[in-house]
Amino acid sequence: MPPRSDTWCQTNTLSHRAFDPEALAEASTGPVSVCLPARNEAQTIGPIIQALIPLRECGLIDQLVVVDDSTDSTAEIAHSLGAEVHSQASLMPELGPPRGKGDAMWRSLSVLRGELVCFLDADSEHFGPHFAYGLLGPLITRPEISFVKGFYRRPFRMGSTTFPDGGGRVTELTARPLLNLFYPDLAAIEQPLAGEIAARRSLFEGVPFVTGYGVDIALLIDAYRTVGLQGLAQVDLDVRQNAHQPLADLGPMAYAVLHAVSTRLEREGRLRGPLPAGFAGPGSRVPASLTETPVERPPLARLRPAA
Secondary structure, X not given: OOHHHHHHHHHHEEEHHHOOHHHHHHHOOOOEEEEEEEOOOOOOHHHHHHHHHHHHHOOOOOEEEEEEOOOOOHHHHHHHOOOEEEEHHHOOHHHOOOOOHHHHHHHHOOOOOOOEEEEOOOOOEOOOOHHHHHHXXXXXXXXXXXXXXXXXXXXXXXXXXXXXXXXOHHHHHHHHHHHHHHOHHHOOOOOOOOOOEEEEHHHHHOOOEXXXXXXXXXXXXXXXXXXXXXXXXXXXXXXXXXXXXXXXXXXXXHHHHHHHHHHHHHHOOOOOOOOOOOOOOOOOOXXXXXXXXXXXXXXXXXXXXXX
């Protein structure tokens, strides 16, 4: 591990156990929003919201939002439990249909009121409130921190058998090697593709959002470029279990990650573009995009003066 990364890891890697939600609520100086982008998560959205309600009751969370793009009962379940629910398509509808998770996150900023914003994945099983207060802890207690990433052990489930490790295949085979090679300061980031993140609103409004699966690594790199290594922290959230993608779906996911990193390298003058837009899957004779070509939504801070 590079020396800078190793030093950072010792000071800016924390555990959720270091934080108490009621103490954080007393120390917080502004509103806090928690947002769950969701698509057909009826099996998990209820337990997640129920776990977060005590944080709202103790005053740590001021706004609990689900931005939904489901065809199942996700929205109805979330609304029945008291969450604020918005259809993704209803947010900034002039941009057309939502284009995946990153687009949903970016559009959600138009309805999130918090000075601190926490995004959580809506498909986590065995979810606990520490996912939220662990991420918010460094932002509330350490003013020099602007962006927090969660990390955890990823069990791998195959049928009825669960192995203690082995999840996060795109992380280990694509994201981590890319960061080690091109952004060695970020080599100590345990889960660069984790969807559990929190940041100051000013940071989220100052960076672009990749519309697809590459959003998480793009936000990490852009946050690093904006506030520096010492402005980042990561928090151990213990274990996260979720459904695993079939092998055939991992290629487009890895491509989205590679595209997000390559776009930044091109922007920095370290890679000569333009980048090819197509992804050739197994058996393809010509590149054919299996998902929509990623685009980037501009920083919201740039749009406001023109509004």
